[in-house]
Amino acid sequence: MWIISFALRRPISIIAAVISIVCVAFLAVGSMKRDIFPDLKIPAIYVIQGYGGMSPEQMEGYITSTYELYFLYVPGIEHIESRTIQNVSVIKVFFQPDTDMASAMATIVAMANRATSLMPHGTYNPFVLRFDAGSLPVGQLVLSSDTKTVKDLEDLAYTRIRPLLATVPGAEAPPPFGGNIRSIVLSVDADKLKQYNISGAEIIEALASGNKVLPAGNVRTGDYLRIAPVNSDLPDIHQLDYLPIRTGHGPQIFVKDIGKVEDSSDILAGYALFQGRRTVYIPAVKRGDASTVSVVDALTSALPRMQAVLPDDVKISYEFDQSKYVREAITDVFHEGVLGTILPGLMILLFLRDLRSTAIVVTTIPLSLMSSIVGLWLCGQTINIQTLSGLALSIGILVDEATVCIENMHSHLANGVEKTRAVYEACVETMVPRLLAMLSVVAVFIPSFFMVGITRELFIPLSLAVGFAMIASTTLASTLVPIMAIWLLKDEHSGVPDGEGDEAAEAHATAIGRGPKKEHKPDFIDKMKEGLAGLLHLLMPMRFVVIGAYLTVSISLVLLLYNNIGKELFPDSGSSQFRMRISAPTGMRVEALEQRVLKTLDIIKAEAGEANVEKSLGYAGQQPPMFPISSAFLWTSGPHQAVIDVQLKEDAHINMSQFKDNMRKRLAKAIPDTKYSFEPGDIVSQIMNLGSPTPICVQISGHNLVTNKIFAAKVLKEMAKITALRDLQWGQALDYPSCEIDIDRELAGQLGLTPEEVGMSLQPAFFSSRFVNLSLWRDPVSGFSYQVQVQVPQDQIRSKDDIASFPAMKSTRKEQMAPHGIMEDPEIAKLYPGSQTRRPQHPLIGDVATVEYGVTNGEFDRYNMMRMVSLTANYSGGDLGRVGEEVKAAIKRAGVPPHGVFADVTGQVPLLKDTFAHLLGGLVLAVCVIALMLLGYFQAARIVLVVMSTTPAILLGVLTILTLTGTTLNIQSFMGAIMATGVGIANAILLVVFAEKTREEGKTASESAIHAAQMRMRPILMTSIAMVAGMVPMALSNGQSSSLGRAVIGGLCMSTTSVLTLLPLVFSIIQTGARTGTHSLHPEDHGH
Incomplete structure (x- = not known):
């Protein structure tokens, strides 16, 4: 008291x-920071590795599995997940709740660096970052122009906007979405290669030796110490036209003879679409412990400065502001x-x-x-x-x-x-x-x-x-x-x-003890x-x-x-914003997928009313291999998959549950061979979903992938009987189309070729030389450096015959230098006197290998180093608890899993x-x-x-x-x-x-x-x-x-x-x- x-x-x-x-x-x-939820402190570290052109099997076997084995040395691990597709591997390492994450991060980085020493040549060091449910985009910085190309917008976003975004307190600066990084491309003609009997490997070697970055050094002359640069790295990209491919006896062959040099961009990976038009945008991602409101306020304050560094014909806008929620x-x-x-x-x-x-x-x-x-x-x-x-x-x-x-x-x-x-x-x-x-x-x-x-x-x-x-x-x-x-x-x-x-x-x-007071009226x-x-x-x-x-x-x-x-x-957030994942037939080219995305947007406008659709932003295709970190912010499993965000007007008062059901019916009728799945679109729902794209997910894991698929198919059949489930589909692309090149090693050896030489010859045709040979060019105007890569235009390799007729080796003998068609071209024949009577043999890919179409796995997912396949679904007309129990019952009806196979319900169900x-x-x-x-x-x-x-x-x-x-x-x-x-x-x-x-x-x-x-x-x-x-x-x-x-x-x-x-x-x-x-x-x- x-x-x-x-x-x-x-x-x-x-x-x-x-x-x-x-x-x-x-x-x-x-x-105090202001945000929708407190820092959830999810103890997870992402390791993201890219390697352009590498197949899912190669990425899994040579990249993902090596990392996972080394990460087992890190103390405090709770489990390891990984997703591997062509070009990209994303590994998620989850830790016990009481783990010192600073120490864990340091150990992960050390183990990752050690693991890369056992990986194929050309493997860059991975991206390693802390990432949790709160590390989400709080908006999108969209660049638009009526005159600039997507390549130009990509370069402006990458070199001018991104540095400013990185300085915003609490924000992260991922790479731009929608374009490809600027590159100097030696675009070679496949027909000229055959004519001159030049393989892709020769051009790559010529580029490596003819455009080499060497330290300048100094020369002491009198009282001066002069900088002495050597133009071993060409200052003007057009000088690459005169880069010799063949030297020594006989006529020289230059780059300009078999192709052209372009100030272009890396190979197309995907398109960004804002309001149905191609664009480039940068997600404004906040750190997991940062305040959404503070980051957005600082970002909007920085917009005038960002606009000032752009040309007058380029505009930047901040779209899909998540801070309003x-x-x-x-x-x-x-x-x-x-x-x-x-x-x-x-x-x-x-x-x-x-x-x-x-x-x-x-x-x-x-x-x-x-x-x-x-x-x-x-x-x-x-x-x-x-x-x-x-x-x-x-x-x-x-x-x-x-x-x-x-x-x-x-x-x-x-x-x-x-x-x-x-x-x-x-x-x-x-x-x-x-x-x-x-x-x-x-x-x-x-x-x-x-x-x-x-x-x-x-x-x-x-x-x-x-x-x-x-x-x-x-x-x-x-x-x-x-x-x-x-x-x-x-x-x-x-x-x-x-x-x-x-x-x-x-x-x-x-x-x-004083007794009662006087009588009173009740x-x-x-x-x-x-x-x-x-x-x-x-x-x-x-x-x-x-x-x-x-x-x-x-x-x-x-x-x-x-x-x-x-x-x-959590209760329904009632948001008028939604995200839709579009999955076209597996392996479809991104150009064809783009048309389906545009058609989907038209159907959305028809269902909601065009006046009720405020804005849309989407990405079709997968992330460029140079930017694998982008997969942490937006995952797509291949060129056949797109993700679109749509904002409906608040005053439209659209019942979202009914709207989604109506959309499913219309889309199934209009585009029957494409699958759709709705995902949370606003930051509130995304955080509440804790990173899960769908609330229902069944993982079938085991060391034998074929056995996993067979049992998963049984589970899928039983889950299809649950009336509350929507968008039920496979979580991985299991039927990706392939083109198998099978080298006959005995025949190749008789012709003096090794599998390496055959494979290197095909690098420019299938991808580019970006990952097998590092060649740089410095832009004297901006001071930035860009990679120089050799590639064959994609429209020149369209069939098995085009592959089979591609040169398989570089020539070393004088007679092999004579190009094909010498008898038909007198002008060129004059350069080879005395050789008109003989026709040397010049091996092509078809001479040493067979080329056949096939089917392969487009994605490999693993849980604690066991391969797994997953089934994903949304639900409507029920609650998570009840639907989760029905899913468990469906797994039981599918029968006892084979030995070594495990069926687990993931997503939100176990968290609930x-x-x-x-x-x-x-x-x-x-x-x-x-x-x-x-x-x-x-x-x-x-x-x-x-x-x-x-x-x-x-x-x-x-x-x-x-x-x-x-x-x-x-x-x-x-x-x-x-x-x-x-x-x-x-x-x-x-x-x-x-x-x-x-x-x-x-x-x-x-x-x-x-x-x-x-x-x-x-x-x-x-x-x-x-x-x-x-x-x-x-x-x-x-x-x-x-x-x-x-x-x-x-x-x-x-x-x-x-x-x-x-x-x-x-x-x-x-x-x-x-x-x-x-x-x-x-x-x-x-x-x-």
């Missing part, structure tokens, strides 16, 4: 402390909190009918919230939907502390006690019940600190917000409230109805008390039957409703199971913590049972209102259930403390219970109705926290009813015949 005395003796110190809290709170709000979520919770403050104030005014008392109570709400913000800031937390939900959740309960004090002050004042004395005694008398109530609410959140993984990161911010607010409220009720009461309340009884004041005074007078509250007493007198004789029926019915209904209610991780297991365990642990706390205070297990008897009613109220409103049980509603449990137990404590005190004064347990119910009815109703009023705006909103508010309302309504009607009966049953003496073992307490 010292804190109350200290506050009353040093009121100015308390006021100064309050002012300090307010000032620090404003500073904290300005400096974050701002809306934060704003919604803030507005709900403000309304939640006003409505409880009105409820208190209705009960107390005293503006001054109401002002005192309401004042403590923002001060408690500000104190909580200061505490969150000191703990390094951010302003996000979880911390704001915690603050909004605590508003209703914050009024309890001050309300109990004020109500008791009025009781003392009505009894004629001097104001200062009345304030002090009222605060002292309520100190212990208030402290117990606060501890009960705080205790329900203690288990969150023992959770692990995502659940822990989501719950701790909310728990801290509620805990700090409750502690601040209790402190203010014992410090600021008595000071304000002495300054503001009147000495005489004022503002409280006579009936209520006299009744309150009578209660206090009876408690202190009012509405008195009539309610009389009715409650009559009801309890009626039920008391049959209390055993009533309580037995209550426990049986409530527990049975809780179990029934819990097993049948829909379960989700783990999260709910932690939440249920946390709820049980919270009840145990409260029970132990009460046991320590009351020194009697019986009273603990009385207080905890309201728990079934609270849970029943939560599940009932969720069922009636069609709300799923999710993380948000579970938070509401936990909060309702704490508040309901706190109300039970208020009644039980009063009842036990009355029983110890000599009354029977039944009389004490009824009397306590009457005397505590007003404060319990007042605080409960105030909290329900505070939750109404949240419950009626369409935001993420609506389910939280509904759960609190349902739990509070049922708990209030049970506390006032059933708890007295339980008290009477358990406490009848209970001892009233002390439980102390100390001899002085027994009179010895």
Whole structure:
């Protein structure tokens, strides 16, 4: 009680402390990061490797598996996942929750560098980065121009915009999407190669020796030290035209004789489309621990500078701003909190009918919230939907502390006690019940600190917000409230109805032995008390039957409703933005895929209405091999796959679920050979999906890929019977078209060729020399360097015959230098006098190899080094929990997996199971913590049972209102259930403390219970109705926290009813015949 005395003796110190809290709170709000969710701290590292042209089998065997073997040396690994397609391998290394990620990153980098020493020549060091669910694009920087080509836009984005983006605080700067990196291309004519009998390998070797970067060095001449550059690297790309391919005897052959040099770009990999037109864009990616709002604000501030470095005919715009969803979520919770403050104030005014008392109570709400913000800031937390939900959740309960004090002050004042004395005694008398109530609410959140993984990161911010607010409220009720009461309340009884004041005074007078006050005219509250007493007198004789029926019915209904209610991780975000993944027939060229994407966009406009489609942005094809890191931000499995983001107008009010079902029907009819899958499009849904493209995924893993496929096909057949599943399809391209070149090594050896020479000859025809020979050119204007590569135009290699007729070797003999067709070309024949009578043999690819079309795997996925295939799906018309169980049942119907084959449900389903297991365990642990706390205070297990008897009613109220409103049980509603449990137990404590005190004064347990119910009815109703009023705006909103508010309302309504009607009966049953003496073992307490 010292804190109350200290506050009353040093009121100015308390006021100064309050002012300090307010000032620090404003500073904290300005400096705290704002985001939709807290940092989820997913312990994962991505290793991304590119190698242009390398097939999926090669990437898996020579790249992916080598990395995985070396990563096993890294301590703390939980599991390793990998996805491998042509040109790219993405390896995800997940760690145990307690792993030091800085040390893990260093070890991963060291192991990756060591692994590359065992990889094929030309393997670059990989990209290694921390990446989690929060590392997502917060918008797209789109470059558009009516005059520039995509190649020009790509170079501008890469060399001018990207450096500026990298300097934005909290942002990452991935490579541009939509173009290919600028390159100097030696485009060789396949017919000229055959004519001159030149292989691709000769040109590559000529480029390597004729354009070589060598250090300049210095020459000392007199007093000067001159820089002495040698033009071994050609300063002008057109000088490459005169680069000799053949030297020595006979006529020289130059690059210009067999092709041309172009300032072009690398081989086409994909197109970006903005509003249906080709473009280039850079995803503005935020770090996982950065604030979405802060990054976007800094980015928009940097836009004028970015525009200034671009030519006048190029415009840059910021599209698909994801911060608006974050701002809306934060704003919604803030507005709900403000309304939640006003409505409880009105409820208190209705009960107390005293503006001054109401002002005192309401004042403590923002001060408690500000104190909580200061505490969150000191703990390094951010302003996000979880911390704001915690603050909004605590508003209703914050009024309890001050309300109990004020109500008791009025009781003392009505009894004629001097104001200062009345304030002090009222605060002292309520100190212990208030402290117990606060501890009960705080205790329900203690288990969150023992959770692990995502659940822990989501719950701790909310728990801290509620805990700090409750502690601040209790402190203010014992410090600021008595000071304000002495300054503001009147000495005489004022503002409280006579009936209520006299009744309150009578209660206090009876408690202190002064006898009842004068008779008064009963009012509405008195009539309610009389009715409650009559009801309890009626039920008391049959209390055993009533309580037995209550426990049986409530527990049975809780179990029934819990097993049948829909379960989700998070409620639907209600976003008007969506993402669609388009999968054309496997291996389709990106040019053909682009036409299907444009047709899909037309169908979207037709379904939604063209005026309702605000914008669209898509990428068709796979990421360029020079930019494999782009696959971490947008994964496509080949040139046949595209991803489009579509933003519908907010005022269109389109039912997204119905819209998607209609789109599936129209697309299946219009483009039947193309598969579609809807994915979360806005940042809120993407983070809530924790990186999973679809909520349902079944992984079939084992060391034998063929066996995996066979069993997966059986599972697919059974899953197709689940009516709620949508977009069910294979997760990998298992039938990728191929062109197999089978070298006859014996025949090649007879002709003096090795498999390496044959393969190197084909490099310019199939891909380019980029990865097998590093040749650079420096742009003297910009100062940037670009690669020089040899390649055959893609439109010249279109059939097996084109491949078979491609030169297979470089010639070393003079007669082999004579080109084909010498007898037909007299002018060239003059260069080879005496050779017209002989026709040397010049091996082609068809002479040493067979060329056949085939089918291969387009993607290899692995889990802990076991190959796997996956089945992905969305769902509609059901909930995640129920659909997940149906998927598990489908796997069982498929039969027992073959030996060494494992079938696992992944995506959101296991996360839902783990999260709910932690939440249920946390709820049980919270009840145990409260029970132990009460046991320590009351020194009697019986009273603990009385207080905890309201728990079934609270849970029943939560599940009932969720069922009636069609709300799923999710993380948000579970938070509401936990909060309702704490508040309901706190109300039970208020009644039980009063009842036990009355029983110890000599009354029977039944009389004490009824009397306590009457005397505590007003404060319990007042605080409960105030909290329900505070939750109404949240419950009626369409935001993420609506389910939280509904759960609190349902739990509070049922708990209030049970506390006032059933708890007295339980008290009477358990406490009848209970001892009233002390439980102390100390001899002085027994009179010895």
